[in-house]
Amino acid sequence: MEKMNSLTGKPVGPTVPAIPSVERRMFLRHLGLFTASTAAFLTACSKEAIVSPSTGAAARVAADGTVDLGSGDIGILNYAYALEQLEAAFYTTAVSETKGLSAMDRKALIEIREHEVAHRELFKAALGTAAIPDLEVDFSSIDWNSRNAVFDAANKFESTGVGAYNGAGKLLKTSAFLILAGKIVSVEARHAAYTAYMLYPGKKFDVAHELVNGNGLDVAYTPSQVLSGVQMYIKQKISGANLPS
């Protein structure tokens, strides 16, 4: 990490509206009163962040268009949100653009796509006004004429996601967010197995033999490693300069 984070750990001004109601919502839920309609109402009546502003500074877009992910837990959630946006966009394009997909290929890409959309929507809702904007993607470098190349790229996106979440877990301060990240990362790992299986069914590639190290440990990447790797697929410049490290 060559960029040090000057803001981490310091209290940052309330760029996000204060939200008093997390405890109340949890309380309602524990009472069994938290129904789907309550949830819909809460979602509809408020775009405010569900994450507390004390967990970091919100995302910001600089004058030159650079998207800063923010700091603290909010920064890490925005980092995850950026990756989920990228993945969802990748699969949306893959379903419509890839030539020569079999019915099974298409089913796999759609299933994974819908999961990435669910992940994306969750982060977007949870971050509210603290969220980064919608990212514009650039997949011009991907060969949509080759079904194999598309599943190979998908597999790399998934393993990048696995490594990103594995590396980000220890940067989170709020246990609920760590648990949430844990719920998502294993689904990304299942996606990685799925996309690998579409290329080499029943081979050790499916369990990432080429990535898992001699201690049986999966990949874990720092945000700067991941961001420099995926920047070429995102039109806006993404900055993780204020992320914890």
Added chain:
Amino acid sequence: MNLFNLFSDIEKNDADADGRFNFTRRKMLKTTSMAVAGTTAFTALAMNKAFAADSSVTEVLNFALTLEYLEAEFYAKALASNLKDDSNFMSYYGLFEEIGKHEREHVDFLKTALGSAAVSKPEFDFTAKGMFPNPFAKENYPVYLTLSQAFEDTGVRAYKGQAANLMSNPDVLQAALQIHSVEARHAGTIRLLRGVTPFANEGNNDSSNGGAPAAVYKGENNIYQVDGVDLISLTKPKLLEQGGNPEMMAEKYVRESFDEPLTKADVLAIVAPFLK
């Protein structure tokens, strides 16, 4: 950084798509072995020094070690058993060998990390006291796969349930997460081999879990992740295909998108019948 050289590899223009694809795979092997060598800043021994005084971390890792003993012995026995007379087992032998190797590595890693605090290996009964036929008999390859899936999916949920208990120690937490995702890769792959969805579900019937114990999937269909967010309503209008019942499809995708944790007590209840 090496990972991302791979991204650019696939994107280089090349008339021969298949040739390029194979090239990418070879290149991947080469670059990742370099990447691993370059980033081994952290060892099990270093981890041991870091948490030796923390009894709650020791407890979590011994819990993990017990599960890893179970998985490692399961694959080691299978790989040397009469299953080798089954042609289906043999067509995936390399895969099972790799999975078994990962589990053995997890055992070694955790034992090294725990040092003298490590629990010793229990004796296992893979019929779970008669609940299952011998999974290592030639004719019982399907039983072997069922148990493999159950152990892997349980492992995923077990590590997930302990992550928050490791926050005091970032190195240990990261290592646990790195094991956790390997178990998930295993689980997804084994499920695909069985012809069931790679995603964990709490099924009302056995179609998605194929005879694995119901306790392994208890609570897996949770659809509430962050309080105040109705994810089904948010996801439904954005689904790619609106055929069938969009509400039901949205619910299916939302619950599949998040793997749920299990408590230590729930995991131990699943594992208990397999202990002699």
